[in-house]
Amino acid sequence: xxxxxxxxxxxxxxxxxxxxxxxxxxxxxxxxxxxxxxxxxxxxxxxxxxxxxxxxxxxxxxxxxxxxxxxxxxxxxxxxxxxxxxxxxxxxxxxxxxxxxxxxxxxxxxxxxxxxxxx
Numbered sequence: 001x002x003x004x005x006x007x008x009x010x011x012x013x014x015x016x017x018x019x020x021x022x023x024x025x026x027x028x029x030x031x032x033x034x035x036x037x038x039x040x041x042x043x044x045x046x047x048x049x050x051x052x053x054x055x056x057x058x059x060x061x062x063x064x065x066x067x068x069x070x071x072x073x074x075x076x077x078x079x080x081x082x083x084x085x086x087x088x089x090x091x092x093x094x095x096x097x098x099x100x101x102x103x104x105x106x107x108x109x110x111x112x113x114x115x116x117x118x119x
Contacts, residue, residue: 032069038082039067045086055085 004010015021042052042063049063056078065071066078076092083090 027072028069031072031074034074034079035067035069035071038063038079041082041086041088042067047086052082052085056081 011025015025042049045052047055048060049067050060053060053063062078066074066082076090080090
């Protein structure tokens with residue numbers, strides 16, 4: 001493989017097509033996104049971790065843990081309490097995963113040529 005600085009390409013070259021590694025990466029991404037979402041909402045509201053904790057009836061270390069990308073214990077209840085304290089609404093969405101058949105079609109050279117041809 002040619003040298004690259006693209007993190008996704010590097011990660012793929014290291015992990016290959018191992019499904020359990022991909023699942024772990026996907027879970028880590030979710031944990032990071034939730035932690036970042038809490039941090040962003042709190043700082044946008046101009047609150048410290050301690051102030052947010054007081055608003056939800058908790059302690060500062062709880063907020064620090066929730067804002068840690070490595071934390072895996074986010075609960076819907078605590079996220080709802082944080083949203084309410086920040087006068088926001090929590091939304092949770094189910095998003096369909098790309099099917100195996102769709103992935104194969106995208107990888108197909110014929111399908112790629114069809115996508116590139118003007119209509």
